[in-house]
Amino acid sequence: MKTLITAIILLVGYSNLTVAQNPSVENEKFVFLNNGATVGMIIKSVLKADKQRLKLTDQQLPKARQVITNAVVKYNEGVKKLKASGMNQKKLRTLAVAVETEKVHEYKAILTNEQYTALVAQHMKMYPESKV
Numbered sequence: 467m468k469t470l471i472t473a474i475i476l477l478v479g480y481s482n483l484t485v486a487q488n489p490s491v492e493n494e495k496f497v498f499l500n501n502g503a504t505v506g507m508i509i510k511s512v513l514k515a516d517k518q519r520l521k522l523t524d525q526q527l528p529k530a531r532q533v534i535t536n537a538v539v540k541y542n543e544g545v546k547k548l549k550a551s552g553m554n555q556k557k558l559r560t561l562a563v564a565v566e567t568e569k570v571h572e573y574k575a576i577l578t579n580e581q582y583t584a585l586v587a588q589h590m591k592m593y594p595e596s597k598v
Contacts, residue, residue: 491535497545508538519588520581529576537569567596 492506512534516522522530544561545553570589574582586598 491539494542496538497542497549505535505538505542509534512538520577520585522581526576530573533569533572533576536572537565540568541565563593563596566593567598570598 490506492504492509494505496503496505496508509531513527513531516530516534517527541561544565545558548557548561566589570585573585577585589596589598
């Protein structure tokens with residue numbers, strides 16, 4: 467019994483160390499903003515805007531948050547790579563179109579037809595070159 471308790475304590479201790487070593491992606495600094503904004507702050511503002519614009523329900527919010535998190539992280543990583551390799555407006559626009567189009571495709575699974583139609587209409591206004 468004492469061995470079991472010791473093993474559990476060690477397991478919990480090591481799992482806490484592992485979690486502490488991997489900082490949350492939401493605490494990471496957003497590359498494009500010099501004001502100290504984090505990825506988490508961007509996710510919150512996009513989620514709030516999407517909730518108002520698309521009238522998301524409480525059941526849709528967790529899935530929408532995951533979709534937005536994936537898109538923001540992908541965009542942030544893409545900008546980092548572009549900065550390292552030489553960034554220009556055309557490359558940045560291409561990255562934004564790709565990430566936003568993928569976000570629209572991922573949203574399709576969680577939105578109603580009316581919500582999805584509104585999202586596609588808004589997306590096509592901003593990115594007419596997109597293939598949705």
